[in-house]
Structure formats: C-alpha cells, structure tokens
Amino acid sequence: MAATTIRLSSYLCYLLWIVQVLSVNRDNFKTCDQSGFCKRHRNVQPGNSPYVVLADSLKITDSQISVHLLNSKTNVRLGLDLYGLQGNTARVKINELEPLKPRYEIPVGDVLIGEPKQQNLKVLDRGSGSVTLGLEKSKIVLSYSPFRVDFISGEEPLVSINSQGLLKFEHFRKKPGWVDKLTSVFSWFSQPFREAQPEEQAPAEPTEEEKKEEEGEKKEEDVKEPEQEEESGLWEETYKSFHDPKLNGPSSVGIDVSFPGFENVYGIPEHAESMALKTTKDTDPYRLFNLDVFEYELYNPMALYGSVPVMWAHNEKSTVGIYWNNAAETWIDISSTTADKNFFSKIADLVKGNTEMAQMDTHWFSESGIIDIFVMLGPRPKDVFKQYAALTGSTELPPLFAISYHQCRWNYNDQDDVRNVDANMDVYDIPFDVIWLDIEHTDGKRYFTWDAHKFPASKDMLNGLSVKGRKMVTIVDPHLKRDDNYKVYSDAKNRDMMVKGSNGVEYEGWCWPGSSSWPDFLNPEVRRWWASKFQYNEYDGSTPDLYIWNDMNEPSVFNGPEITFHKDVQHYGGFENRDVHNLYGFYVQKATAEGILMRSNNEQRPFVLTRAFFAGSQRFGAVWTGDNMGEWSHLKVSNPMLLTLNLAGITFSGADVGGFFRNPDSELQTRWYQAAAFQPFFRAHAHIDTKRREPFLLPEENMKIVRDAIRLRYSYLPFWYTLFYHGYRSGETVMSPLWVEYPEDKSTFKMDDQYLLGSSLLVKPITEQGSTGTTVYFPGNSDVWYDTETYQSYAGSQSTYVNAPLGKIPVFQRGGAIVPRKMRVRRSSSLMATDPFTLVICLNKQGEALGDLYVDDYKSYAYRNGNYIHRAFSFKNNILQSSNADPNGRGSSKEWVEKLVIVGFPKAASSVHITVAGNSQSLHHSYDSATRILTVRKPEVNIATDFTITIQ
Structure with a gap:
C-alpha cells in the first residue's frame, strides 16, 4: 500500500509539472508589465537626474570617497561610497542612510571571495562642480549636479553611471493608514464566511507616544516619491492566484550604466540568446531570476535557471565591464544611442571632428537590496576576466574524469541496467568516465537513499565501475519529502532548518516527492549540516567514486508562483526570498561541494553539477544549460549560450547532448556529439519518456562517427586539462569568442x-x-x-x-x-x-x-x-x-x-x-x-x- 502511495504521489507530481510548464506556457512567468517594480523603473524617463551630490558632506580618504546624495524632488538622502580597488577596478555603493531595517547585502566571502583589496585614489582636481580622481591609468570624475560618475582611460570615456538620470531608490517605510484600510477591505471580501464582528466603538484618544509616531509617519510620507502614492503594487501584488504582500513597501533599486564608444555588450546569463546582446526597445528587458523553465524558447530575454549579473563591453581599443552585486530579481534594459560628446569635452580632450560616438546604454533594476557596482576597466579582454576572477574567484581545477565523457538519462532503471550500459560501451569500444542516476534511483524521491529493489547493492555496483576507472553521479535535490520517517527531513525539521512561510511556519510546496520542504541554505549552519550528509556513514551505500548532481535548485516548486518560492518566504537573518532568490542554488551547490570535500578530509577534488547558479558558482563545479530540446535550433544556440557562460566566468559548462526532450534523429545526435566533444562539459542526457539513445544504439555508421568524436575528446584531454589550469590561475575563458x-x-x-x-x-x-x-x-x-x-x-x-x-x-x-x-x-x-x-x-x-x-x-x-x-x-x-x-x-x-x-x-x-x-x-x-x-x-x-x- 505504501509503495502504491509513493508511486501515485510521484505520478501526480509529474502531471503537475507537465501542466505547469509544458511548452513554455508564458502565462507561468511574469512579463515586465506584470511586475510592479519593473514597470516603475521602466517608466523613469531619461533626463537630468533629480539626485545631486551634497558637496559639504564629501569625505575623502586614501582609497574611498563618501558623500550624501539628495533627491531634490523628495528631499530623500542616500549614502554614496566610491572605492578604488586593486587591478584597475572601482566600486560604487549606494544605500539608504538610515533604513528602517538593514537592506540585504551578500555576505563577503560567499560570492565575493573576500573583501576587495583597495587601491589609493589620487585627487587630481577638486572644483566646485566635480572631483576628479586618479586610479592606476584611469580617471574617475564624480559630477555633483546632476549626480553622475564617469570612468576615463587616457582621454577615452569608458563607463558612465547615471548619465541618463535613471537612478531610482525605493526606501523602506511604514505602511500608511489608508493602505491598511484597503488591505482590510480586501481581507473582508476574501472571507465569505467570516464571523460577525463586535459593534464598532469610538476610537480612543491617541497617547502622546502615538501622536509622536503619527507625526514621524507624516514626515516620512513627506519624503516619499509622490508619484508612488498613485501606483499599484507598492504594498502588495497579485500574480495569477498568488498574493505577494510587502511589509516594508517597495524596496527596488535601479540606475543606468552607459558604455560610450562601444557598440556591443555581452554577458548576463542565463538566456537562450545570441552572444552579443540585443537592444530591448521592442521587448521586455533581460531578466535575471532563477526559474525552472520547461522546453525554453530561444532568442528572447526570458529568465532561465541561473543568473550572473556581469556585463562586458568591447571595442577595438578597450574591454570593460561591470558586476552588479545584487541577488534579487533583476531586469536589464539595453539600448544603442550616441554619446554626449559635449559633456565629455568638458572632462576629457577627446572631441576630434564631428564624428558621432556610439554608446550602449544599459538600465539595471533589482527588486531589493542596494546598488553595488564593480567597474572593471580592463583594458583588454584577459584583463577584465582577471579582474572579475579577483572578485568572485575562478573555476577550480576539475578532476580529469569530470572533463571526460558522461553518460546519463532519466533514468537508468536498476543495477542490471547500469551494468549493461557499462558493458556495451566496452563492447563497442566507446570510452566514458561517468554514468549518472536520476531521481528514480532513490527510495521514493528521498535523497541520500537507494531504492532497495532496484539498487540493493550500490557499493558493489560502484566498485564494478571503479575497476575500470569509472565513476557514478547521483542526483541530490534540495526539496525534502515531508515524511517524519525520512531521517534527513526529520533531522532538518527537528533542528528548525527549513525555510519558513510568511506566517513563520515551515514552508510547504510540491516537487518530485509530493509534499516537500526546503532547507534554508542561506544559513551557514544549515550548509554545514547538509555537507555532513555526504559522509559515508550518513549517505549509506556511497563510496569515494560517487559524485553529486544538484537539480531543481532554483528552487523549483511545482505549485508556487512562477514554479518557485513565494517572494515572502522567510530566510536566515530575517530576509525574504525577494532579497536573496538568485543565491539559493548557489548555496546548494556550495554546501554540496563542501560535503564532498569533507568526506575526503579536504584532499580530493569534488565534482558537483548544478542547474541554478550565480556569480561565483564557478568555484564549486559545473553548470549545464538545463532542459533543452532535441532540435537543431537547440544545438545551434548551445554555442552562444556556452560562450556567454564562459564570458561570465562559468567556464565549466555544457549542454545536454542530443537534447533533454524529444527524440533526435541519428544525424542530429551525431552532429551534437561532434559539437559537444569540443565544449567544456561533455554529457549526454535524455528525458524519461524519450527512446533509449546510448551511442551504441545508433546505426552502425553513426555509432562509429560518434565513437570517433568521443575518442577525439579523450585524445585532447591533456590540452583541455591545461586550459582549465590556465583558467584556474588567471580567470581566463576556456571556450572563447574570437574577439x-x-x-x-x-x-x-x-x-x-x-x-x-x-x-x-x-x-x-x-x-x-x-x-x-x-x-x-x-x-x-x-x-x-x-x-x-x-x-x-x-x-x-x-x-x-x-x-x-x-x-x-x-x-x-x-x-x-x-x-x-x-x-x-x-x-x-x-x-x-x-x-x-x-x-x-x-x-x-x-x-x-x-x-x-x-x-x-x-x-x-x-x-x-x-x-x-x-x-x-x-x-x-x-x-x-x-x-x-x-x-x-x-x-x-x-x-x-x-x-x-x-x-x-x-x-x-x-x-x-x-x-x-x-x-x-x-x-x-x-x-x-x-x-x-x-x-x-x-x-x-x-x-x-x-x-x-x-x-x-
């Protein structure tokens, strides 16, 4: 009876997943028009910024400038800190001066590998309207009114911040009384069977303390941006049937970053898009919000599984970039314009003739957090990669087996199936290093377990692979089946380690096991606990030749808004999911990699594949491009997708060979193997409903060609290994665009x-x-x-x-x-x-x-x-x-x-x-x-x- 219940639960989850995400139903994912903060930032018109620098607040130290910014329309003040960093890099931070509660900042040592090393700033000029600073071979000009920051090398402008005047910073505030009343009305209509209320009494005379509080609220309202009072979505939003209350009101931040002299920008994965990013004049902005997107569409700015908010601009003379250090949902608009040469002629001797100067304008806005921008000034491509690696780290040197060929599908049925695949690869002389097991190998989707009927002797199976120098990878997802008899879940529950709903109760959603909960990986103690589960005495049946795959870690929640967490889910430190969403998968992979390290006393290199990722994920393993399709168009788009990932530091990356969904014909499979043999991560993978397509099942002619491609990969392993070594040492790309x-x-x-x-x-x-x-x-x-x-x-x-x-x-x-x-x-x-x-x-x-x-x-x-x-x-x-x-x-x-x-x-x-x-x-x-x-x-x-x- 129990087994029947488990199978029914899994089947229902599979149906729910299909219904939710089949064929990229766009209704499952927000557009900008359905996102209040996206609309508000897009509605800000270019022009003179209302923000000005209060020169009398300016403080200059050896490597830092601190100053107040005043919104001249609302009298709101912000704090600006500008730092010089080693390696021709700078940092610009803007935050509330005295927020009602701390705004989320990513802890140093997680994404950033440490506190960035500062570099002296030399004051070159200090006038009444600006201050000019020297940073290595570059200059930084902070203009006072309107506020803007420009970065110049020689006499060439490279990066401008707030030159379009799009800075918008929504500060935390207390909810006005009229919003409470509106919410009460909304609540009343949502309770058709509510109990009768007692007769309303006359309000009591407010106390002196209440009067002071009310006066403070009025003053606070005086500095609000006036147009916001008329806008919807400030204190709550509804998307489909999902309600999103915002206890501290709107909290988004945004600003424009321009690249004068440039015609191309790159980066901000993950999108199924060309490498050179397109303008978004007639589309939504590019979105960074980690989501489980089934059979994703190509060449559009929709969000996918991972987010790396780094962008490069390149021309014949220079390569520069910015890293937007924010883990909240983020949108980026891109447009192509011409630079304001009149302005630059005042701060640099660059105007030569009447030729217009091209410019790429980008507009970045996130739902919460602060503005924290790292500006990397190159000047050449490999310089900016090194500068970015100095901030977020480089790809760790993988073990050799990890850059070899991997054989996977959802699912290899049992130990006999694994044994037969392994034997047939040898019969046909096809080399491979790793065979993978998907969710069906577990006991009812309980991770860290084995199905006792299908895999009764996992160690024997693993040792049988090991004698041929081979490994196994099993899937370990972050959703835990809510079953008190499942020791991993019960242990986490008893330790109060799960993310909470807005009501403070353990969050419940649906994923592969059915009713599930999720450990709060934002909590360092939870990550240590998770890492301990990979010890051999905890993960029963594992051996040193077993490695790990983290899937569904966006996280994927089948019955959640946009198939993920609600925005008001509570995380460690009192922060909401809206503040930290794009970090969840990053922390899952980090904790898993640390677990594999722990089991070998930090002596053996781990291998962990992740679907969700963020800046810095390159330090913990490999990434793949998710649930692609067995179509020629998806083979083609894998090249720009992987190039973009490499440009964003995620160099150990690949796409499922043959496509995850559908049944590619033999020609497509053959060409896909040939392409993937020369891509960094080389894994074949297929959906449970596809036909079996191990390479030895291809027609003989195709099998021989595929075998030759795989053998070719193995012949080049010394070259690949050396490339990864260089990437580890310097942050260089492994797979590079020609420029x-x-x-x-x-x-x-x-x-x-x-x-x-x-x-x-x-x-x-x-x-x-x-x-x-x-x-x-x-x-x-x-x-x-x-x-x-x-x-x-x-x-x-x-x-x-x-x-x-x-x-x-x-x-x-x-x-x-x-x-x-x-x-x-x-x-x-x-x-x-x-x-x-x-x-x-x-x-x-x-x-x-x-x-x-x-x-x-x-x-x-x-x-x-x-x-x-x-x-x-x-x-x-x-x-x-x-x-x-x-x-x-x-x-x-x-x-x-x-x-x-x-x-x-x-x-x-x-x-x-x-x-x-x-x-x-x-x-x-x-x-x-x-x-x-x-x-x-x-x-x-x-x-x-x-x-x-x-x-x-």
Missing part, C-alpha cells in the same frame, strides 16, 4: 557560431540539418590555420568554405601553436594516466611555435603543495626545447613523450637528435612532402625532464 584573442577584428564581435579553445584551436560545429560543409572565418592577418585531421592549411583574415560531410568536425589548429595529445584509446581517462604524449607542432609563417602542458595527479589537491609539472615548449630555428614553465612545480610523472608531429615543415630532415642532460642521441623520423609533415618517433623522454630536439 578575446583578436580584439581589434570587428568582424568577430558578433560571431558566435564558431569559437576558440584557448588560442590554439578554432572550432566551427555543424548545426544545420543536411549540411555537408560550412563557411569558416579564419582570423589573424598573419596567421595560418591547419585542419586537425588533414593538416590542410588556410590563410588567416578570410572566410573559406570547408567541406564537412557527416564524419567531419571542422576543427583547426593555429600555426604557431603546440598542442599536447594522448593518442592511445582507453576505456576511461584514469587508465590514460601514464600514457605517453604526442606533441602536435603547427608552425607559423616564420617556422615557429609555442605551447605548454600542465600535469599533476589529476584528482587531488596535492598540486597546491607544488606537486605538479608545468612545461613550456618552444620551436624555433628547427629546435624544440622543453623547459620548466614554473619553478614552484616540483612534481614527478611516469608520462613521457612518444612522438612529435611537426606540421608545415618545409623539407625532409637529414637527421634529428635529442639532447638530455648533455647526452645526445639520434631519433627515427619521416617526412611527407604532400602534407609537409615531419614525424619524429620515440624521443622516450620523461615529460618532467628538460630536453632539446634539434632537426637538421
């Missing part, structure tokens, strides 16, 4: 159907049905590019049609790059650990090339103690040199160099010698004059050793 490496090439600024891996590989996936070729743009005036399969060469700075039949992936190595590979086919990456390297050396027009390789134990944190190898390779004057790129690396390895493939070599060699520690010996070699490839075999030198190979 990152070719910042002056305007033709690349909107290009998002091809991309670079590091600076060495150019990838142009086939994303059109029936295509047997594609036009590839090869950047770089002086560059040459080589097809990685045929080694045919292509000149840079031109577009060329390249044949690409079904078995072909258009991938090209840049001349001048040395790429390390491993060419032996193994069943999993860990079995490749001691395999030798092949160095593919593609020469540039000068006959030279550079490259590097990073090696460690591929799984632990021993590299933090110097147990790693970082080699630098240089080919010049027909000599290859391998030297230590980092003297702090003191590691050792059993890996060695097996072969050199030198592409673009002009003629046959008479001899090749290797010299190690003064000893020289000749090497076998051969030359193909048709392809101009010199192959050098068996140098047989340990990768950690300095060596020189000389060609004559």
Whole structure:
C-alpha cells in the first residue's frame, strides 16, 4: 500500500509539472508589465537626474570617497561610497542612510571571495562642480549636479553611471493608514464566511507616544516619491492566484550604466540568446531570476535557471565591464544611442571632428537590496576576466574524469541496467568516465537513499565501475519529502532548518516527492549540516567514486508562483526570498561541494553539477544549460549560450547532448556529439519518456562517427586539462569568442557560431540539418590555420568554405601553436594516466611555435603543495626545447613523450637528435612532402625532464 502511495504521489507530481510548464506556457512567468517594480523603473524617463551630490558632506580618504546624495524632488538622502580597488577596478555603493531595517547585502566571502583589496585614489582636481580622481591609468570624475560618475582611460570615456538620470531608490517605510484600510477591505471580501464582528466603538484618544509616531509617519510620507502614492503594487501584488504582500513597501533599486564608444555588450546569463546582446526597445528587458523553465524558447530575454549579473563591453581599443552585486530579481534594459560628446569635452580632450560616438546604454533594476557596482576597466579582454576572477574567484581545477565523457538519462532503471550500459560501451569500444542516476534511483524521491529493489547493492555496483576507472553521479535535490520517517527531513525539521512561510511556519510546496520542504541554505549552519550528509556513514551505500548532481535548485516548486518560492518566504537573518532568490542554488551547490570535500578530509577534488547558479558558482563545479530540446535550433544556440557562460566566468559548462526532450534523429545526435566533444562539459542526457539513445544504439555508421568524436575528446584531454589550469590561475575563458584573442577584428564581435579553445584551436560545429560543409572565418592577418585531421592549411583574415560531410568536425589548429595529445584509446581517462604524449607542432609563417602542458595527479589537491609539472615548449630555428614553465612545480610523472608531429615543415630532415642532460642521441623520423609533415618517433623522454630536439 505504501509503495502504491509513493508511486501515485510521484505520478501526480509529474502531471503537475507537465501542466505547469509544458511548452513554455508564458502565462507561468511574469512579463515586465506584470511586475510592479519593473514597470516603475521602466517608466523613469531619461533626463537630468533629480539626485545631486551634497558637496559639504564629501569625505575623502586614501582609497574611498563618501558623500550624501539628495533627491531634490523628495528631499530623500542616500549614502554614496566610491572605492578604488586593486587591478584597475572601482566600486560604487549606494544605500539608504538610515533604513528602517538593514537592506540585504551578500555576505563577503560567499560570492565575493573576500573583501576587495583597495587601491589609493589620487585627487587630481577638486572644483566646485566635480572631483576628479586618479586610479592606476584611469580617471574617475564624480559630477555633483546632476549626480553622475564617469570612468576615463587616457582621454577615452569608458563607463558612465547615471548619465541618463535613471537612478531610482525605493526606501523602506511604514505602511500608511489608508493602505491598511484597503488591505482590510480586501481581507473582508476574501472571507465569505467570516464571523460577525463586535459593534464598532469610538476610537480612543491617541497617547502622546502615538501622536509622536503619527507625526514621524507624516514626515516620512513627506519624503516619499509622490508619484508612488498613485501606483499599484507598492504594498502588495497579485500574480495569477498568488498574493505577494510587502511589509516594508517597495524596496527596488535601479540606475543606468552607459558604455560610450562601444557598440556591443555581452554577458548576463542565463538566456537562450545570441552572444552579443540585443537592444530591448521592442521587448521586455533581460531578466535575471532563477526559474525552472520547461522546453525554453530561444532568442528572447526570458529568465532561465541561473543568473550572473556581469556585463562586458568591447571595442577595438578597450574591454570593460561591470558586476552588479545584487541577488534579487533583476531586469536589464539595453539600448544603442550616441554619446554626449559635449559633456565629455568638458572632462576629457577627446572631441576630434564631428564624428558621432556610439554608446550602449544599459538600465539595471533589482527588486531589493542596494546598488553595488564593480567597474572593471580592463583594458583588454584577459584583463577584465582577471579582474572579475579577483572578485568572485575562478573555476577550480576539475578532476580529469569530470572533463571526460558522461553518460546519463532519466533514468537508468536498476543495477542490471547500469551494468549493461557499462558493458556495451566496452563492447563497442566507446570510452566514458561517468554514468549518472536520476531521481528514480532513490527510495521514493528521498535523497541520500537507494531504492532497495532496484539498487540493493550500490557499493558493489560502484566498485564494478571503479575497476575500470569509472565513476557514478547521483542526483541530490534540495526539496525534502515531508515524511517524519525520512531521517534527513526529520533531522532538518527537528533542528528548525527549513525555510519558513510568511506566517513563520515551515514552508510547504510540491516537487518530485509530493509534499516537500526546503532547507534554508542561506544559513551557514544549515550548509554545514547538509555537507555532513555526504559522509559515508550518513549517505549509506556511497563510496569515494560517487559524485553529486544538484537539480531543481532554483528552487523549483511545482505549485508556487512562477514554479518557485513565494517572494515572502522567510530566510536566515530575517530576509525574504525577494532579497536573496538568485543565491539559493548557489548555496546548494556550495554546501554540496563542501560535503564532498569533507568526506575526503579536504584532499580530493569534488565534482558537483548544478542547474541554478550565480556569480561565483564557478568555484564549486559545473553548470549545464538545463532542459533543452532535441532540435537543431537547440544545438545551434548551445554555442552562444556556452560562450556567454564562459564570458561570465562559468567556464565549466555544457549542454545536454542530443537534447533533454524529444527524440533526435541519428544525424542530429551525431552532429551534437561532434559539437559537444569540443565544449567544456561533455554529457549526454535524455528525458524519461524519450527512446533509449546510448551511442551504441545508433546505426552502425553513426555509432562509429560518434565513437570517433568521443575518442577525439579523450585524445585532447591533456590540452583541455591545461586550459582549465590556465583558467584556474588567471580567470581566463576556456571556450572563447574570437574577439578575446583578436580584439581589434570587428568582424568577430558578433560571431558566435564558431569559437576558440584557448588560442590554439578554432572550432566551427555543424548545426544545420543536411549540411555537408560550412563557411569558416579564419582570423589573424598573419596567421595560418591547419585542419586537425588533414593538416590542410588556410590563410588567416578570410572566410573559406570547408567541406564537412557527416564524419567531419571542422576543427583547426593555429600555426604557431603546440598542442599536447594522448593518442592511445582507453576505456576511461584514469587508465590514460601514464600514457605517453604526442606533441602536435603547427608552425607559423616564420617556422615557429609555442605551447605548454600542465600535469599533476589529476584528482587531488596535492598540486597546491607544488606537486605538479608545468612545461613550456618552444620551436624555433628547427629546435624544440622543453623547459620548466614554473619553478614552484616540483612534481614527478611516469608520462613521457612518444612522438612529435611537426606540421608545415618545409623539407625532409637529414637527421634529428635529442639532447638530455648533455647526452645526445639520434631519433627515427619521416617526412611527407604532400602534407609537409615531419614525424619524429620515440624521443622516450620523461615529460618532467628538460630536453632539446634539434632537426637538421
């Protein structure tokens, strides 16, 4: 009977989910017109800002300016703090001076990795209408009336704040009496069977204390923005059947940020959108509000699963950016205009001729919190990535298995199913590293458990995978089944760890288990408790080879407004969900990653995949683009979506291969595998109602092509691993738009159907049905590019049609790059650990090339103690040199160099010698004059050793 009840509950939840979200019913998700604060901010008209700087309140210290801002229309005062930060970065904070209660600010050390290090500001000029400050090579001009802040490099304006005069800051206030009366009327009509009320009595004479309080309320009302009294949605809103009361009234904040001299802006994921963001003149603004969006639509500004409020602007001269440090629901309008050169001529000597200067205007507004803007002044792409990583951290170096191939579906039915998939991958010689289990592996959707009938011996199953070097990932979602016999739920309940409704009672909603509650991950103590649940004695049946997947952590609430929490859900510290919503999934992943760390005494690197994310999520694992569809359009959009995630610091990201929903045909599956083999996170996944589509089930021709694509991924693992190392050290992107490496090439600024891996590989996936070729743009005036399969060469700075039949992936190595590979086919990456390297050396027009390789134990944190190898390779004057790129690396390895493939070599060699520690010996070699490839075999030198190979 109990099992029947569980199945019925799950079935009802599935139906509810389908009804709620099927085919992106737009009625399930708000538009700007249905959001009171969005409408209010959009209605603010550009012009002179009512806010002015009160110069007599100005205080200047070594690295900070503090001053009061006055709204000249309402007499409201705000506090402005402007900081100089190390790394050519600044910070602008605006807050209420004396709020009725603290406004939410994200705790330092969570999203921001620490308190940003300050940099001295030099006062360059202090006039009656402005103050000019020096920050490294940049200038900051604070104008008094109207208030605005401009950032200038040399004589070029880069960023302007409040130049359009759109600053709007809704302060906390006490509810006016007329609102209470209106609410009472609303309440009366909502209670058809209310009890009879006693006869109304004459009001008592107010006490002196009440008179003072009333007088204070009147004064407070005097400074309210007058137009707000006539607007709806200030104290409560209703969306569909969901009521949203606001006890402290409207609390939104917003301001404009302009980028003079720029025509393109990028970032603010997650949207199924082009990489270069579009103007929102005729659409809603871009929305950042983490939501469970089923079969999401493409090329629109609707919110999706994650939010990273960072934006870059790029032109031929500069790259700059801002990070909006706010976790509330946020909307961003974008428009293309021209800069006010008359204004800039007063503060910078930049007006040359009558040519108009392009400008991108953006308008940011959030439902609550404060205005906290970090301005990153570059000046080049890699500079801004480093500046952003200094704030929110870089992608942690993943274990090698995590960047290999993952096999997943909802769901592998039982242990026999897992065993059969694992065995068939071996039968067909298809390598893979991880097999995944979705929600059906649990005991009635109770996470941290196993279905005793389907998975009676989970450790045996895990150990069977482990002997082949493979791992397993199980899903652990944040919703907990409300069942007092479920120890995880009962433990959290007894410790009072759940989020609360507005009434202070444990919040209840529906998700996969049926009636569910959610731990309050905003509470550090709850996160520590959650992390403890991954200990082997808590997660029974787990082993060191089991890793975790956090899904539904937006959070998804099937019967909630917009399929998530109510806005007035109560969190740790007395804050509402409206203040912190976009952080919930971030904290779930953070706590999970810390749990995986704890179980190994902080020695082994964790792997955690998350669907919901925020700025800083890159420190805790990987992200995927959610519930995509098995359609060509979704394959195509995966490229700009992943490029945008990389630009926003979420470099370890991917899209479900084949699409989560629907049944892709064999051609689409084949092309998707080829594309994903050259994307950072490589996982196939499918919905429970789709046909089985493991790669070995494809028609033989397609299976072989897919197998080749997966094997190709494995051959490039040394290259991928080195890319992730660089990203970890410097915040660099792994998958990059072309303008990152070719910042002056305007033709690349909107290009998002091809991309670079590091600076060495150019990838142009086939994303059109029936295509047997594609036009590839090869950047770089002086560059040459080589097809990685045929080694045919292509000149840079031109577009060329390249044949690409079904078995072909258009991938090209840049001349001048040395790429390390491993060419032996193994069943999993860990079995490749001691395999030798092949160095593919593609020469540039000068006959030279550079490259590097990073090696460690591929799984632990021993590299933090110097147990790693970082080699630098240089080919010049027909000599290859391998030297230590980092003297702090003191590691050792059993890996060695097996072969050199030198592409673009002009003629046959008479001899090749290797010299190690003064000893020289000749090497076998051969030359193909048709392809101009010199192959050098068996140098047989340990990768950690300095060596020189000389060609004559």
